[in-house]
Amino acid sequence: MIELMIVGGILSILASISIPKYYYYQLRSKRSEAYLIIGAVKLSEEAFLASYDNYAAVPPNPAVLPGIASAPWTVIPCAPGCSRTNPAVCTSFECIGFAPSSAVRFQYTAGVALAPPFGGSPAPEMAVAAISDLDADGNPASFAIQTNNVGNAMNLGQVADGVSLCPVGIEAGLIQDCTPLTY
Numbered sequence: 001m002i003e004l005m006i007v008g009g010i011l012s013i014l015a016s017i018s019i020p021k022y023y024y025y026q027l028r029s030k031r032s033e034a035y036l037i038i039g040a041v042k043l044s045e046e047a048f049l050a051s052y053d054n055y056a057a058v059p060p061n062p063a064v065l066p067g068i069a070s071a072p073w074t075v076i077p078c079a080p081g082c083s084r085t086n087p088a089v090c091t092s093f094e095c096i097g098f099a100p101s102s103a104v105r106f107q108y109t110a111g112v113a114l115a116p117p118f119g120g121s122p123a124p125e126m127a128v129a130a131i132s133d134l135d136a137d138g139n140p141a142s143f144a145i146q147t148n149n150v151g152n153a154m155n156l157g158q159v160a161d162g163v164s165l166c167p168v169g170i171e172a173g174l175i176q177d178c179t180p181l182t183y
Contacts, residue, residue, distance in 0.1 A: 027183040034130040034143040041128045044098040054087035055126040058110040070103035106130040111161040129161035135183040142179045148172030
């Protein structure tokens, strides 16, 4: 009987250690969605840039910040006037040809600095971001990627994304985790 009590005590100690760790492994795996979708949005924005000579400014989607549960993606049709000569009205993920395959756990957006009409300087700039509070503790996780200005020798991004906690000026071209160890 004493041996069974000792085994029970050992199992309860192991469970008390492993269950919280398992919870944080789950949260870490949910954060990987942000990397995947930010990369896909960046590719869609680059394809849009190749066709329209500008990036598309996209407001946050979904409109409400997801948390513990995933939120449905809101499909907003591209404005009829979206064209190469009027990129300022291209303000939906549909304009760049992006939509996730299922509900999402993060809110995504793209902030831009448009190039002047018919080319010239400055070059168009973009920042794509994701934010969510996966563990509902009031401290959101935040990710971003930014392009860099052509004349910027420091290779730093110059556009604010509008939702993330990432500062303007993170290293360009890399997805940055601006709130490490935050879920």
